Amino acid sequence: MTKQEADYQDCVRQTTRIQSQAAELIKLAQLRDDGDLSEAEFQNAKSNILT
Template sequence: MDYPLLNVFLTMFWLFLWILWIFLLVKVISDIFRSHDMGGWAKAGWTLFVIVLPFLGVFVYLIARGSSMNERELARAQKQEQAVQEYVRTTARVPSQADELSKLAQLRDHGDISEAEFQQAKSKILT
């Protein structure tokens, strides 16, 4: 008997497993190349092992180095976050109260704002 619904389910199941496998393979290969605690020969050996015997290579890599994959990923993310924060701090300088008050004083001195407007803006800055 032909079961079309079962065939669709099995096809979708195998497709899911292949997508999962490709994701896992890419994750392992990217971890190999991003790892700073391995030398060039170790990276070449792991890459060759994963490419020549993909199933065995990935599973052995996960057993041997899988427990520290998350730690390395977390360290990379923290380092990247620190770099972004440092970039933001250096490029987006927040003006201080003194800078704002000096700008207001210049506007008042040039006659662009009145003394009342100056006092109102000054009180907003100081609060």
């Protein structure tokens, strides 16, 4: 694998991870907005997703 191919694969993996994190944050926000999660629970879960 060339460096260019490896860089491309890294970019794809990072983009996929970011999209997955965004989807999880949207779900968490909906749970919070529906009253199923407190603000503290939301912030804790958000912190776990983003680390």
